[in-house]
Amino acid sequence: MINEHLIIAPILIPFVTGALMLLYDDRQRGAKFWLSTISAASQLLIAVELVVRAKTGGDISDAEGISFYLLGDWAAPYGIVLVLDRLAAMMLVLTALLAIPSLVYAHAGWNRQGSHYFSMFQFLLMGLNGAFLTGDIFNLFVFFEILLAASYGLLLHGSGQLRVRAGMHYIAINLAASLLFLIGVSLIYGVTGTLNMAHLANLIASVAPEDRPLLHAGVAILSVAFLVKAGSWPLSFWLPTAYMAAAAPVGAMFAIMTKVGVYAILRLSMLLFGETGGPSTSFGASVLILLGMATILFGLLGLLSSQSLGRMAAHSVLISSGTVLGITGFALAGGGPAMLSGALYYLIGSVLATSALFLLIEPMNREDGGIAAMLALTADAYGLDDTDLDEVPDTALAMPAMTVLGICFALCVLMLAGLPPLPGFVGKVAIVQALIAQTALPAGLAWSFIGLLILSGLATLIGMARIGIQTFWANDATLPRVLALEVAPVIALLVVLALTSLKAEAMLRYTSGTARALHDTAAYAYGVFATPRAADRPKEDEGSEP
Numbered sequence: 001m002i003n004e005h006l007i008i009a010p011i012l013i014p015f016v017t018g019a020l021m022l023l024y025d026d027r028q029r030g031a032k033f034w035l036s037t038i039s040a041a042s043q044l045l046i047a048v049e050l051v052v053r054a055k056t057g058g059d060i061s062d063a064e065g066i067s068f069y070l071l072g073d074w075a076a077p078y079g080i081v082l083v084l085d086r087l088a089a090m091m092l093v094l095t096a097l098l099a100i101p102s103l104v105y106a107h108a109g110w111n112r113q114g115s116h117y118f119s120m121f122q123f124l125l126m127g128l129n130g131a132f133l134t135g136d137i138f139n140l141f142v143f144f145e146i147l148l149a150a151s152y153g154l155l156l157h158g159s160g161q162l163r164v165r166a167g168m169h170y171i172a173i174n175l176a177a178s179l180l181f182l183i184g185v186s187l188i189y190g191v192t193g194t195l196n197m198a199h200l201a202n203l204i205a206s207v208a209p210e211d212r213p214l215l216h217a218g219v220a221i222l223s224v225a226f227l228v229k230a231g232s233w234p235l236s237f238w239l240p241t242a243y244m245a246a247a248a249p250v251g252a253m254f255a256i257m258t259k260v261g262v263y264a265i266l267r268l269s270m271l272l273f274g275e276t277g278g279p280s281t282s283f284g285a286s287v288l289i290l291l292g293m294a295t296i297l298f299g300l301l302g303l304l305s306s307q308s309l310g311r312m313a314a315h316s317v318l319i320s321s322g323t324v325l326g327i328t329g330f331a332l333a334g335g336g337p338a339m340l341s342g343a344l345y346y347l348i349g350s351v352l353a354t355s356a357l358f359l360l361i362e363p364m365n366r367e368d369g370g371i372a373a374m375l376a377l378t379a380d381a382y383g384l385d386d387t388d389l390d391e392v393p394d395t396a397l398a399m400p401a402m403t404v405l406g407i408c409f410a411l412c413v414l415m416l417a418g419l420p421p422l423p424g425f426v427g428k429v430a431i432v433q434a435l436i437a438q439t440a441l442p443a444g445l446a447w448s449f450i451g452l453l454i455l456s457g458l459a460t461l462i463g464m465a466r467i468g469i470q471t472f473w474a475n476d477a478t479l480p481r482v483l484a485l486e487v488a489p490v491i492a493l494l495v496v497l498a499l500t501s502l503k504a505e506a507m508l509r510y511t512s513g514t515a516r517a518l519h520d521t522a523a524y525a526y527g528v529f530a531t532p533r534a535a536d537r538p539k540e541d542e543g544s545e546p
Contacts, residue, residue: 006053007069007084009046010092010129013039018122032118033107039122040103043129044096047089054089055510066523068135081196083135085524086514087344091132091256091263094348097496098256098355099125101489105359106249108485117157124150124253131260137188137195137222140264141181144229148174151257154250155242166238166245173228173238181225187218201271201525205278216283219272223284229261230321233294240302243317243358244310251313251358252489255351258321262347266328270518271525273332285333289445292326295319296452300459309364309467313357316416319456320350326449327431333441337515339434344511346427349500353415353424356493360409363482364471405482406472408490413464415497418457423500428453430508 017039021032053067069082099121106117127147134140152174156167189195191211192203207215224235231239243254265288273283299318306312327335327343411422418424432453435446500507517523 005069006046006049007067007082007133008071010043010050011082011126011133013042013046014122014125014129018119018126021119021122022116026115029107029118033103036103036118036121037100040096040099040125043125044093044100047092047096050084051086051089051093051510054084054086055513066517080139081135081198082133083197083524084133086510086517087263087267088132090344090348090510090514091259092129094351095125095128095132095256098253098351098493101355101359101492102249102252104492105252105486105489106247108483116153120150120153120157121253123147124154126150128256128260132263135197137185137197137200137268141178141185144181144260145178147257147260148178151250151254154253155246157250158247160245162241163245166242169238170242177225177228180221180228184218184220184222184225187214187221191215191218197268197271198525201276201521204272204280205276207278207280209279212279216280219268220284222268223265226261226264227291227325229258230265230325231258231261231295231318232291232321232325233298233318236295236298236318239318240306240311240314243314244308246358248359248362251310251361252355255317255355255358258317259324259347259351262321262324262328265325266518269328269332271521274519274521276521276525282333285329288329288332289326289449290329292322292324292329293449293452295322295325296456298322300452300456303456303459303463306463309357309361309471312463312467313354313361316350316354316357316460319416319460320347320354323350323431323453323456330435330438330441330446330449331515331519335438335441336434337512337519339431339438340515340518341508341512342427342430342434344514345423345430345504345508348507349415349423349427349497352493352497352500353412353422356408356490356497357412357416359486359490359493360405360412363405363486364409364467402472404487404491406468408487408494409464409468409472411494411497413461413468416457416464417461418453419461421501422497423504424457426501426504426508428457 017035021035024032067084069084071080071082074080103118103121106121124147127143127145127150130143131140131147134143152167152171155170156163185195188200191207191214192200194200194203204215228235239258243251246254269284269288273280273285275281277283296319299315299322302315302318303312306315324343324347327339331337331340415422415424418428420426432450435450438446
């Protein structure tokens, strides 16, 4: 049935779309844009359906809320398995929600700065979706490399000295991380004989004592690769410059790329070192807490010292990653699912807000000549004279939008600073309440983390307010004119952010269920092996098909 194969659709759709667009002439950007948009919209619809399935269970499910898909109909752990649960479904929806506004923004002219922009964008979506769905560490590596290869091209898109320099650093550090990824995978496979996550979760408690240090070393090396991608201090030195140098729609998508590393650490930590980990239970928890706190501190200091909105947006990404990393450590150390629920809700809001902030960078920092260059680019896209802007189609009309930009910027600041009523406040309150209530961890460590959360919000408010004053109040230059295709995506992201706040109770119920499912490793670990192959299912399952 089609419904049975829906889990693999978020991987296949961008793969087929990206490959198909490689056959198009590079001047057919309009056709490529519509293909990309249809692909992203399809992924969003499918992701929403998968969220519904994750809440209720699917056709191929061993436990409520978890569905499994065996590629090639090979039984686990020998074949490739895709696993859909609440966390994976949530990340799929978040990715699709960012993809559509980024594509629309790019259509304002950014896609014209280089070749194959839309194809690389689709391959990036393929890598992201695959990383969230895979149930095998080696295939996680494969999808990591796909999304990284696409991100290399997207970061360098448009060239320029700063962009090329940052791109070279970005490529070098990620190639080094990929090498560490392979070394860690090799050590884990050498000890356990498997890379299937569910199989590893079943085996972790029974690993021989003499082999356990080698297993821990392999996981630690593997985690370094994830921490690089997550932007954890001290491995985050490359991130602010790289994210600042990226084109605006690329930076908007990069807001979720750091969360791939966070997702991988959260997934593997809870599976391998949760309550069923035996002697390995809580392995690395204190390290994650300290790294999360150090990353938040690095991010807030970077916010206070930055003089440009691009660097501030990048350091906001670091604060978000550090918060979720630290809470992952607390949850792993026995803090319970409540704080993890708040962190996941905060993650959703912070990703939406930082993505919108990246889209605001260029319109808010246009100096004399900048807007003229952008309008000339748009006019050229429609074959018009760059002085005759009245002939630009409605979808590309330039509009005075300083007020709109100011409101959008203020909402992003409120979210990232953790002020009510936006999700940043609700998520942080849920985290703080859970940290205060927990008794399994040293009180000093919990209160130190709470203090850093509050200070990070204050630093965000101070740093962003300084930029806002310089841009909207102290600037006597002619008001910039912004394309409708640039403003609309930002407004769309903020509308989603507002809905996230209005539906906070329902979303917190979902994230609470997600946190409980992450703590229930048995449902994930044993469900994969209980999934029947198609060849072994009763014939009547297929009898309804004509």
